[in-house]
Structure formats: C-alpha cells, structure tokens
Amino acid sequence: MFAVIQFPGSNDDRDTRFALKSVLGAPSELVWHKSVELPSDTRAVLLPGGFSYGDYLRCGAMGRFSPVMGAVKRFADAGGPVVGICNGFQILCEAGLLPGALLRNRDLHFICETVALRVERSDTIFTSRAAAGQRIHIPIKHGEGAWFAEPELLARVEERGQVLLRYCENPNGAVADVAGVMNEAGNVFGLMPHPEHAVEPALGGTDGLLILGSLVDAVTEGRK
Amino acid sequence: MKAVVTVMPKQEVLDPQGKAIQRAAGALGHAGVQDVRQGKRFEITLDAADREKAEALLDELAEKLLSNPVIEDFQVESIEA
Numbered sequence: 001m002f003a004v005i006q007f008p009g010s011n012d013d014r015d016t017r018f019a020l021k022s023v024l025g026a027p028s029e030l031v032w033h034k035s036v037e038l039p040s041d042t043r044a045v046l047l048p049g050g051f052s053y054g055d056y057l058r059c060g061a062m063g064r065f066s067p068v069m070g071a072v073k074r075f076a077d078a079g080g081p082v083v084g085i086c087n088g089f090q091i092l093c094e095a096g097l098l099p100g101a102l103l104r105n106r107d108l109h110f111i112c113e114t115v116a117l118r119v120e121r122s123d124t125i126f127t128s129r130a131a132a133g134q135r136i137h138i139p140i141k142h143g144e145g146a147w148f149a150e151p152e153l154l155a156r157v158e159e160r161g162q163v164l165l166r167y168c169e170n171p172n173g174a175v176a177d178v179a180g181v182m183n184e185a186g187n188v189f190g191l192m193p194h195p196e197h198a199v200e201p202a203l204g205g206t207d208g209l210l211i212l213g214s215l216v217d218a219v220t221e222g223r224k
Numbered sequence: 225m226k227a228v229v230t231v232m233p234k235q236e237v238l239d240p241q242g243k244a245i246q247r248a249a250g251a252l253g254h255a256g257v258q259d260v261r262q263g264k265r266f267e268i269t270l271d272a273a274d275r276e277k278a279e280a281l282l283d284e285l286a287e288k289l290l291s292n293p294v295i296e297d298f299q300v301e302s303i304e305a
Contacts, residue, residue, distance in 0.1 A: 057289075057290070058292055061289070061292070093294070094292065100294060101292050101294040101295045103237065103238070103295060104240055104241060105240070106238065106240055107240065108240050108241065108244055146238075148237060148294070148295055149294070150236065150294075153294075173238065173240075
C-alpha cells in the first residue's frame with residue numbers, strides 16, 4: 001500500500017493518490033499527519049505538495065514536527081521508499097532526510113508552468129522507467145523551489161550521483177539546476193516538479209508516470 | 225525571561241528579497257542603499273532557572289527550529305530577566 005501523508009495545508013494529496021490508484025492501479029491511502037504509526041501494509045510513503053502549516057516560519061519547517069514524521073523517519077531509516085513532492089521535498093530537507101534546502105525563487109515569482117527536465121540516472125527505484133539523459137516534461141508550481149547546498153555539500157551530492165533530475169532551463173535559481181535529489185542510500189527522493197500532475201494526456205502529458213511508475217514497479221517487484 | 229533571537233540568511237546564500245528591497249530603495253530615490261539582507265527577529269518569553277539554562281535552551285531552539293542551519297545563521301541578541 002502506498003501511503004500519502006495528509007498534512008494540514010496539503011493540497012496535492014488526492015491528486016497523488018489518484019495517480020497511484022486510478023492511473024497506475026497501485027493501492028493507496030491517505031494517512032493523516034497525526035498518526036504516530038504508518039499502516040502496517042505500507043510499502044512506500046509519499047509526502048505531497050501543498051502549503052503545510054501555511055508555510056509558517058519556513059516551508060516544511062512545521063510539517064517536519066508532525067507526529068507522523070517520526071514513523072516516516074523510521075520507515076526511511078529501515079530502507080523503505082519515501083518520495084517528497086514540492087512541499088513534501090521541503091519537509092524532507094527540513095527533517096534532514098534529504099540534503100540541502102529550498103530557497104525563495106531567484107526572481108521572487110511564484111512559477112506555475114510545465115518545464116523540461118533531464119533524467120540523470122535510470123538505475124534508481126525512482127527513475128527506472130526513464131532513460132539516463134532522457135528529456136521529460138512535468139509541471140512545477142512553487143514560490144520556494146530553488147534548491148541550495150553549499151559547495152562542499154553539492155560536491156558530495158554530485159560525486160555520489162544523488163541528483164536524479166535537472167532543469168534543462170533553470171527557472172528558479174537552483175544550484176547546479178537541481179530539480180530532484182535523493183539520499184545517499186537511494187531510498188528517499190525529493191523533487192520540485194509534480195509528477196502527479198502529468199499522468200494523463202488530458203492533463204497535458206504523461207511523463208509523471210516515468211517517476212511514479214518507477215516507484216510502483218520497484219514496490220511491486222519487491223513483493224514478488 | 226525575555227529573549228531576542230535573530231535569524232539571517234548565510235552570506236553565501238542569495239537573498240532575493242533583500243535584493244528587491246534594495247532596488248525599491250533606489251526607486252524611492254535612495255541610491256546610497258547598497259545592499260539589504262532580510263532576516264527574522266523572534267521575541268521569546270521563557271521560563272528558565274538561570275541565564276545559563278536560558279542560553280542553552282535558546283541555542284537549541286534556534287538551531288533546531290527557528291533557523292535552518294543549511295541556509296541560515298542565528299544569533300541570541302539579548303536575554304533579560
């Protein structure tokens with residue numbers, strides 16, 4: 001079962017569940033942030049986009065302290081796959097589960113548009129349906145999406161191949177054009193683009209399935 | 225006790241809000257405003273046995289909650305009984 005965490009202020013929780021359940025056919029449930037445990041049949045956790053706690057203090061700063069985050073951290077530490085999309089990415093960075101932080105966009109604008117991304121690796125559980133170097137199109141919609149890491153941290157992240165997605169044209173000032181980064185262990189991934197908004201031709205494209213579908217494949221294969 | 229903690233973006237972090245304010249100062253006719261960096265100020269009332277304990281509490285609070293050490297620095301500006 002794919003657990004989609006609902007924080008107060010999440011707004012892509014249902015879209016994320018729709019993409020998993022109705023488009024990819026993977027069982028998915030919404031899990032309220034006050035749960036101190038994840039459902040026992042949880043095979044993957046998704047932290048959706050939105051504005052948890054009204055983005056008070058810093059984006060994701062409050063979400064990190066939600067009761068469910070203890071369980072999410074234990075799940076991640078045990079090797080369980082965790083994906084944070086947009087606000088979910090911000091929360092994972094604040095929680096220290098992913099490197100770096102997300103800053104206000106370089107030009108201060110809230111950006112809402114479909115962007116071209118380059119998939120850097122295909123040998124991960126988050127990108128196996130794509131090819132390394134493949135150009136894909138997925139929407140972004142954020143005001144604080146410029147990923148930042150100091151030079152030493154960036155060098156470490158690059159050396160370990162943790163950058164999975166880069167903007168073809170940098171929209172927000174992210175260092176090294178980073179749009180999505182995973183942890184060192186390879187089981188936690190955060191990205192600013194919204195794959196759940198690109199899962200049907202009627203939405204403008206299906207490239208989001210390359211990401212979410214990879215995760216579903218990994219979880220399904222893991223069960224065999 | 226009452227304490228004041230300030231949080232500022234690190235020097236190496238681009239501060240687009242500060243830049244926008246600096247440009248607006250120029251538009252107001254103040255060409256002499258060369259740089260602005262925007263941060264946050266927290267006024268905190270706390271119950272602590274002594275100053276040393278208050279300092280320890282504020283350091284932890286500032287490091288783990290009020291600031292994100294990846295992008296910000298903090299300073300405990302004052303502690304008053």
